Amino acid sequence: MPYCLWCREAYSPAASWGTLFSVSLEERFCQICEERFQAIEGEALCMICGRDLRLLDERYVENRMCSDCVRWEKDGWKDVLQKNRSPFLYNEFMKEVMTAFKFRSDAILAQGFKETLQQYYRIHFPDSVIVPIPLSHERLNDRGFNQSEHLACLLEKPIQPVLVRRLHEEKQSKKSRKERVMPRSNPFEVKADEEIKERLEGQSVLLIDDIYTTGATLRLASKALQPLKPKSVSALTLARGW
Amino acid sequence: MKQFVQAFKEAGGWLFTSSSPPSKSETVPITSYDSHLNTSSNTPFNPNPELQEHLYGREWLLEELPFNLEIIQEHIAAGCVTLSPAICIDNKRPCCVRCGNVTPYLFSSYDCARCMKRCHYCRQCLTMGVVKQCSSLVTWTGPPPIIPSYEDETLCRWKGTLSDAQADASHSLLKAVRDSKDFLIWAVCGAGKTEVLFQAIEKLLANGKRTAIATPRTDVVIELLPRLQKAFPSVPISALYGGSTERIPGAPFVIATTHQLLRFKAYFDAIIIDEVDAFPFHHDPMLLYAVKKALKPSSPTIYLTATPTGELKKRFLSHRLNGVKIPRRYHGHPLPVPKSVWAGNWRKQIKNGRLSKTFLDWLKERVELQRPIFIFVPSVEVLRQLTRLLNEYVKAGAASVHAEDPERHQKVADFRKGTIRILVTTTILERGVTVPFADAAVFGADDHVFNESALVQISGRIGRDSRDPGGDIIFFHFGVTLEMVKARTHIMDMNKEGGV
Numbered sequence: 001m002p003y004c005l006w007c008r009e010a011y012s013p014a015a016s017w018g019t020l021f022s023v024s025l026e027e028r029f030c031q032i033c034e035e036r037f038q039a040i041e042g043e044a045l046c047m048i049c050g051r052d053l054r055l056l057d058e059r060y061v062e063n064r065m066c067s068d069c070v071r072w073e074k075d076g077w078k079d080v081l082q083k084n085r086s087p088f089l090y091n092e093f094m095k096e097v098m099t100a101f102k103f104r105s106d107a108i109l110a111q112g113f114k115e116t117l118q119q120y121y122r123i124h125f126p127d128s129v130i131v132p133i134p135l136s137h138e139r140l141n142d143r144g145f146n147q148s149e150h151l152a153c154l155l156e157k158p159i160q161p162v163l164v165r166r167l168h169e170e171k172q173s174k175k176s177r178k179e180r181v182m183p184r185s186n187p188f189e190v191k192a193d194e195e196i197k198e199r200l201e202g203q204s205v206l207l208i209d210d211i212y213t214t215g216a217t218l219r220l221a222s223k224a225l226q227p228l229k230p231k232s233v234s235a236l237t238l239a240r241g242w
Numbered sequence: 243m244k245q246f247v248q249a250f251k252e253a254g255g256w257l258f259t260s261s262s263p264p265s266k267s268e269t270v271p272i273t274s275y276d277s278h279l280n281t282s283s284n285t286p287f288n289p290n291p292e293l294q295e296h297l298y299g300r301e302w303l304l305e306e307l308p309f310n311l312e313i314i315q316e317h318i319a320a321g322c323v324t325l326s327p328a329i330c331i332d333n334k335r336p337c338c339v340r341c342g343n344v345t346p347y348l349f350s351s352y353d354c355a356r357c358m359k360r361c362h363y364c365r366q367c368l369t370m371g372v373v374k375q376c377s378s379l380v381t382w383t384g385p386p387p388i389i390p391s392y393e394d395e396t397l398c399r400w401k402g403t404l405s406d407a408q409a410d411a412s413h414s415l416l417k418a419v420r421d422s423k424d425f426l427i428w429a430v431c432g433a434g435k436t437e438v439l440f441q442a443i444e445k446l447l448a449n450g451k452r453t454a455i456a457t458p459r460t461d462v463v464i465e466l467l468p469r470l471q472k473a474f475p476s477v478p479i480s481a482l483y484g485g486s487t488e489r490i491p492g493a494p495f496v497i498a499t500t501h502q503l504l505r506f507k508a509y510f511d512a513i514i515i516d517e518v519d520a521f522p523f524h525h526d527p528m529l530l531y532a533v534k535k536a537l538k539p540s541s542p543t544i545y546l547t548a549t550p551t552g553e554l555k556k557r558f559l560s561h562r563l564n565g566v567k568i569p570r571r572y573h574g575h576p577l578p579v580p581k582s583v584w585a586g587n588w589r590k591q592i593k594n595g596r597l598s599k600t601f602l603d604w605l606k607e608r609v610e611l612q613r614p615i616f617i618f619v620p621s622v623e624v625l626r627q628l629t630r631l632l633n634e635y636v637k638a639g640a641a642s643v644h645a646e647d648p649e650r651h652q653k654v655a656d657f658r659k660g661t662i663r664i665l666v667t668t669t670i671l672e673r674g675v676t677v678p679f680a681d682a683a684v685f686g687a688d689d690h691v692f693n694e695s696a697l698v699q700i701s702g703r704i705g706r707d708s709r710d711p712g713g714d715i716i717f718f719h720f721g722v723t724l725e726m727v728k729a730r731t732h733i734m735d736m737n738k739e740g741g742v
Contacts, residue, residue, distance in 0.1 A: 003347050105372040106365060108350035140355045144374065150352070 004030035005112045006097065027111040036093040040086055040240070048073075049215055050085040055242050072215065080222045082232040085124050086212050086240035087116045094239045098210065102147050110147075113238060114154040120236055121155050121206070128206035128234065129160055129199065133221055134188070136165040151238060152208040159208075162196050162228070163188050163221060188224035200228040207233060212240035287320040289384050295492055297323060297382035299452075299509025301340065301535075303371060304378045314380070322384030328377040329362055338364035340373050341504055342531030351375075366528060367504065381507055389494055391450030392476070398444040400437065400473040405574070408434050411566040412441045418564055419446060419512055419542055426545045426558050426565030430736050431702020432676075434572035435546050436466065439514060440473055442544075447477055447494055451511035454496040456503055456533060460484065461675055462516060463497050464651060470497065500529035506536035513537055514544040517673045519551045519695055548702055549695035549732070570740030575711030577733050578704045580684075580697070582726060585718040588686050592627045597635055601685070601718050608681050608714065609638045609664070614657060616682040617666045618700050620689035622646075628685060629666045640664035643671065672699040678707035687717035687726055697729035 003010050011030035028034075044053045048069040053061050060067040072081075088094055101109040121128075132152040140146055152159045165187050190197065205225060207218055212235070222233040293309055296302075304325065307314065317323040330337045336349045343349070343366035354361030357376035364373045404412060411427055418425035419442045429435045439455075446453045455470075457463060460483040467481045467488060480493035482502035500515075513533050533543060545554060545565075557563035571577065585591075585598040608615050617632075619625045622644045632640040641662045643650045650670075656662045658677050665671075669691060682703050684692060692700075697717070704713035717726055 008348075100368065104368050105363065105374070106350075106368055107352040107363075108365070144354045144356050144361070144372075145352050146355070 002028065004028070004033055005109055006030075006033045027108060029112045036091075038089040038091045038094075040089055045085075048081065048083060049212065049240070050083070051240065051242070052089075068215070072219065077219055080219045080226075080233065081215060082234045083124070084212055084215065084218065084235040084237060084240075085120055086237045087113075087120055088239040090211055090239040090241050098239070102143065102210070105144050107145055107150055110150050110154060113151070117151065117154050117236065117238070118156070121157070125204070125206045125234055125236060128204040129230075130155060130157055130206050130208060131160050131162055131200075131221075131225070133207060133209040133217060134161065134163045134165045136187075139165075148209050151210060155208075160196060160199055162191050162193075162200065163224060164191055186220050186224055188221045190224060190228060197228055200225065200230045202229065202231050205230040205233045207235040209235065209237045210239070212237040287316075287322070289317065289320070289322050291387070293317060293323070294382060294384065294387050297380060298387050299506055300381065301505060301507040302380050303328065303373065304380050306371060307380060317384070320384070322382065324381055324383045325378040326381070327375070328373045328379045329364060329375045331362070331375075336362045336364075336375070338366060338373055339379060340364070340370075341367035341528050342535075343367065343528065370501075370504065387492065389450055389452065389492070392448050395448070395476065396444075397447055397474055397477060398440050399475055400440055402437065404437060405434070405570070405572050407568045407570055408438050408572060411438045411568055414564070414566050415439070415442045415544065416445060418544070422540055422542050423564055424543050424545070426550065426554065426563050427547075427568070428550055428558065428565060429546070429548060429568035430571060430577055430740070431548045431699060432571040432573075432577070432706045433548075433568040435516075435568075436469060437572075438568070439544075439546075442512075443474070443495070443514075446512055447474070450494070452494050452496075452509055453512050453514070454498060454503070454506075454510045454536065455514045455516055456498055456500045456529075456536075457516040458500050458529065459517065459670070459673060460499055461651070461654065461671065462673060463499060465675060466497050466516070470495070500532050503529075503532040503536045506532075508535075508538050510537050511541050512544065513541070514546060516546045518545045518547045518554065519549055549698050551695055567739070569736045570742060571706075571711075573708035573711055574742065575705065575708070576737040576740070576742040578701065578711075578713050578715050579733055579737070580701045580715040580717050580726075580730055582687070582717045582719060582722055582730075585685075585720065587720050588718065589624075589720075592624065592631060595631060597631055598718070601683070602635060604683065604714075604716060605632075605636055605664075609636060613713075614660065614677050614680040615664045616671070616677075616680055616700075616703060617664060618672065618682065618684045618692075619666060619668060620686045620691045622668060624686060625666055625668055632664060632666065636664070638663045640666060642666040644668045645670045669696055669700075672696055672703075676703065676706050679710045679713075680704060681714040683715075684717045684719075686719070688719040688721050688723045692723075693725045694728040694732060697726060698732050701729065701733060 005027050006029050009030060040050065040052050042052065042054070045051065046053055046066040046069055047064050049066060051066050053066060056066060062070050097109060100106045130152050132146065132148040135143070135146045149161065166189055207221055209218060212218065218235045225233055290313055293313060314323060318325065326339065328339050330339060335344065335346065337344045341364060343364050348364065348366045349362050350365055351360050351362040354374065354376060362375045367373060415425055415427065415438065427435060427438060443453055455466060463481055463483045467479065470479055474495065477495050478490045478493040479495045479497065480490040481488040482496060482498035513536060515533060537543065550558060558565050583600055585601050588598065591598060605615065619628055625642050625644055629640055629642040639662055641653050643653050643665065645668065653662060653665070654675060657665045680703065682700060684697065684700055687697065701715045704715045705711045719726065
């Protein structure tokens, strides 16, 4: 009997051909916990950031895009981020799980999202080159692992960690929107490694991060990647605010 | 962190060598202060009193310490502070030194950016800050701080008198504590267990001994603190639970949830475990580990409960554990015996927004009598549905509490004051909370969460006050269970034994 990653109760997994033949069961959330996540589904998503447009007032929707993305596109960030998709809404439960995952370093929780992320990769971003959003050196030392890299590994495809985060910034969660959207300088830069640089040229690049809030982090990362001449830069983030 | 590693290697500490302790030739692991004194130079080392206070009898993760590295390093060199690995690998299986976890599925591992290795971490005590294979636990191995002894003072200012049964128990307990023997007090709910402890606690404190009352539930800590403060007005008492504000560093008397005990190591001279069988204590070997760790070697554990279960009951009945039974309430009245009332398929009823007539009639009658009413339910889901229905059917101000309710303590206080008339609760309030003149119902008593001990405890909420020793306790059910019968028999047996 497997144990739920979150509530740690033993549960009986829904019977399927997969469970019948698999030798070792993957770590997962039980059904009760799984139902507490809120999936972002349907057709009415913002073309760029993947926000559920039905949750927005009509005034903030323009050509199947949310007004935030319209603003980004106008403000000189055109096509910097081609598309973001987040399987889940950043609801209270997701917040709790993310807190445990990131701040209490409970790395194994990521396993519970493996199937969903793999599915999203297959459907939305096939054959993209995977680049996780890096942490600064100091933060990495505190936490012991990079949560984005951890999520990226779940895709079980080769990953290209070409970015480094130079600056040790204030935590995103402690900054105001304005500070987040307009940082003074780009914290990301490309690793000084000639060999990996070539691997991105003409490729669709997929950035992996845990949470999409304003989209500033991902766009800055994409800006930093531009000298490597990727065909496009998109993002897969586990969860996003409404 | 790299500087930490370097610094500790230089200081002769061992930080990242959890699987292989340092060889004798390169470092001298310092295990006791005395052994160090013999080998050290002539200049005496004066330990930092704040660090001493912070670390003595405690166990912290290195990264949790609010002291700078140089101070810690000096103390390590002087043998006053010792670091040890937080996770041991025993026969390829990890074991968490902080919480005693050895369950394989409660460990995980990842490629750690700190130690650059595959690093195991413990998932059992995560809420207290992660313990990893490359973490170090820090303890004090220098001279102990001096704690005040109160020898010539009368510490206990409680003015009540003990019943004969209480006095006997108090006397036997005092003897057990003096002989450092474990002891069980098996007393019905409302027997006045807390008062039985006073004499022994006074003796311990007077002799400069550190004493703790541990309980699995935060609510019990909150309920006990004012009573003990009143009984021991001159003693600093520290109350420890998640988010508590009544922490007094160095207090000789501590009331703590069993979780909070995990931060102690060889600190207490006696630990009293209140409600020893309460969930999650008897399920959870972690908390027994915590008690064992927090106690000094060969110090006594005192178990307090109305419903001893399993191993404890066996040890007592076979005379391997000393103890006393108090089958009678302090006011001498018998325990109210629960009545079982059939209420139909209650699960289906609440789903369809209905309530059974028998349940409603009883409730309305009790509301009219102006009595506070506890309603115990089997799950948070039932709790939500039932509370909504009650506010629809019986307009008497029903509120609900469960374990994760942030306003839980406030609501219980309001219920006591009378501003909340009906309190719907999960089993979280089955112990410790006492409200005079109350009645109680168990809604869905046939659910499996209501075992014998839970039902006995719930029944024990009623008739605690000598002005109102009766009171109603009703099990509303959809078919009588064995546990319900056992609970009823248990209560009637106790009444018989108590001669009432």
